[in-house]
Amino acid sequence: MTGSGVVAARLRVGSAPASLVLNAIRVGGPSVREEITERAGLSAATVNRQITALCGAGLVDERPDLVEGRGVGRPRIPLTLDRDRFCVAGIHIGxxxxxxxxxxxxxxxxxxxxxxxxxxxxxxxxVAVERLCARLAELAGRFSGRRLLWAGAALGGAVDAETGVVDHPILRWRGEPLGRRLHETLGVPVSVSEHVQAMAAAELLLGGEVVPQRRGAALFFYARETVGMAMIIEDEVHQPIRGAGSIAALPVDPGPLDTAAIAPLQSVIGTAALKAAAARLGVNDDAGILADARARVLGEAVAVMRDVINPDSVIVAGAAFSAHPRGLAPIQAAFDAASTTPWPLEITPTRFGVHVPESAPVAVALAAVYADPLAVTAGITAP
Structure with missing residues (x-):
């Protein structure tokens, strides 16, 4: 951790023994040691040592009240995640x-x-950053019975993960020390991430798989007022050394959404673009002609990136994807028509629905906790 209290976000599934055991208990529900050993892929002795340490840290509870039946021999006591002792704080700035x-x-x-x-x-x-930090601190203060472990922040624009300094072009923020200010206000380590990468991390870390599966490569595509994409490769969200790239300027055929023959993707999918197109055409904002046009634009844009990257799966999130009366069906149809990759691929929606923005900073904070839970709960930041 730097003197600013900022720890670079590492958005990946933890591989340390304590992390593997905690994950096996966290997503598997009440579990006995034999089940945890099988899920974690570790020896029984290693699992027992980690369980002792995790229980001592207050992360895991033994639950004799959940023992089923009264068979012969010593009962096998289930273990569960202790959900009452700790918490994390998150802020997603849209x-x-x-x-x-x-x-x-x-x-x-x-x-x-x-x-x-x-x-x-x-x-x-x-002043905006100061107010947001103060509001998050006030919210965390309502849970004074829990120990706050970490804070995560996610936002669009440029993020320096090492320092927590951010730029947000739409809000006209430049060089704002968001991470440091959060740390000073909350008094805990802070990690800051680009928001689409953070949303992808929520899919990876908070999805609830009993055992993290090798999932190949997944393309995560977000569209609301802004657009962005991230890649999940095996068990990690790809974080380029020089920061996230941008698909805002991806050229698309806007149809009735714009008067230009070709327009940047981000300029035609947001609320302002729909209102302007509706006023020009003399129709309502939710008119079918506009909804269909946006669905086509999104489907074709996702198809372009699919053909370039050739991922094993595609996950989409954001109101632009969910707003059409027929859901993803018209987007899938446009995607199928535009993609030149010879095998079919079904677009899947985020498992977090409209709550994906709030899941993003939570995933950023918990990524640090899950990576080295014993160090974090001891108040030590792992290198």
Missing amino acids: ARRTALVIADLGGRTLYSHAVRTLELCDEGAA
């Missing part, structure tokens, strides 16, 4: 809406609160 969230050790939201981002920005970026 172009229009900011989500503040407190979650338990399993990623379950304990409380969330949304504010309109622009209402906090009228006095400049520094």
Whole structure:
């Protein structure tokens, strides 16, 4: 951890023995030691040592009240994640809406609160960051019976993961020390991530698989007021050394969404673009002609990236994908028509639905906890 209290986000499945055992208990529900040993892929002796340490740290509980029956011999006592002792704090700063969230050790939201981002920005970026940090601290203070372990932040724009310094072009933020200010306000380590990578991390880490599966490569595509994509490769979200790339300028055929023959993707999928197109055409914002056009644009854009990357799966998130009256069906149809890769691929929606923005910073915070749970609960930041 740097002197600023910022720890670079590492968005991956942990591989240390304590991490593997905690994950086996976390996603498997009440489990006896033999089941945990099988899921974690470790020796019984190693699992027993880790369980002793995790119980001592308050991360795991033995639950004799869950023993089934009274068979012959010593009863096998199930173990569960202790969801009552710790929590993490998260903040997702969107172009229009900011989500503040407190979650338990399993990623379950304990409380969330949304504010309109622009209402906090009228006095400049520094004041906005100060207000957001104070609001998150106030929210965390409502859970004083729990120990706050970590804080995660996710937002669009450029993020320096090592320092927590961020740029947000839409909000006109430049060089804002978001990570440091969160650490100073909350008093815990902080990790900051680009928001689409953080959403992909939620799919990877909070999805609930009993055993993390080798999943090949997955393309995660987000579209709301902004657009972005991330890659999950095996058990890790790809984080380029120089920061996330951008698909905002991906050229698309906008059809009725714009008067230009070719337009940048981000300029034609948001609320403002739909309102402008509706006014020009003399129709309502939710008119079928506009919904169909946006579905086609999105399907074709995802197809382009699919053909370039050739992932094993495609996950989509954001209101632009979910707003069509027929759901993903017209987007899938446009995707199928545009993709030149010779085998079919079904687009799948995020498992978090409309709550994907609030899941993103929670995943950023818990990635650090899951990577080295014993070090984090001891108040030590792993290198």
